[in-house]
Amino acid sequence: MTTTLDRTANRALTPGLPARLSLTPKTTLTGQLDGAWWPRSRDLAAELPALADALEGRWDRITRVLVNPGPWPVVPHKVAVTGHLLHVGWFTEQDPDKVILLSCTTGRCDLLVIPPETEPTSAARLMTAAALPGSILTASSLMSGEAAADRRTREVRSSEDAWETDGGAVPLSRPRPAAHPVVGARMIPLPGHSGR
Structure with missing residues (x-):
């Protein structure tokens, strides 16, 4: 299978737009992640x-x-950012759902990377979970948990759809029940009714 990427389309999505980012509040609790980043494309040069x-x-x-x-289809060696160049490295051993950012003065920032095609409700859940102070969940465990939740949701919807299409749905208009229950061929009047 061959994939063709239109780099001009990806770049057109991101200029001038702020990063979609959720960061842990500054506390003494340290966790596996410092937050989450939801890029708009898989173009690192445009997103970083x-x-x-x-x-x-x-x-x-x-x-x-x-x-x-x-x-990431392309990992550039350097990306121009405001006032300097950002050096980009890659490691196949690194968690694919995480980006590590390094600063000379304040150290390291580990962020969950939410795929650009993620539905907004899933992305919101992931951004919230990744920003919890002191969380022991890794980027890959958050993503696999969200994938499992998505599968369960699809299964529930699928079974509900099957119920609706296989006759399990309540008809919109029901026939009115008879005024008197019929036992055999004889009518039995209900209490308080004359039987007519």
Whole structure:
């Protein structure tokens, strides 16, 4: 299978738009992640400047980014960001659902990377979960948990659809029940009725 990427279309999505980012609040609790990032495309060169700009106030100048190359079609060596170059490295051993950002002054920031095609409700759940202070959940465990939840939701919807289409649905208009129950061929009047 061959994949063709239209890089101009990806770049058109991101200029001027702020990074979609959720960060853990500053506390003494440290967890596996410092938050989550939901890029708009899989074009690192187009996505990283907004991310670096968004983090600069909290982590000072981001100088290096580390990714797993699996989710990214192209991993550039350097990306121009506001006022400097950002060096990009890749490691196949790194969690594919995580990006590591390094700052010379404040250390390291580990973010869950939410795939660009993720539905907004799933992305919101993931962004909230990744920003919980002191969480022991890793990026891959959050993503696999969300995938399992999506599968369960689809299964429930599928079984509901089957119920609706296989005659399990309540008809919109029901026939009215008879005024008197019929036993055999004889009518039995209900209490309080004359039987007519």
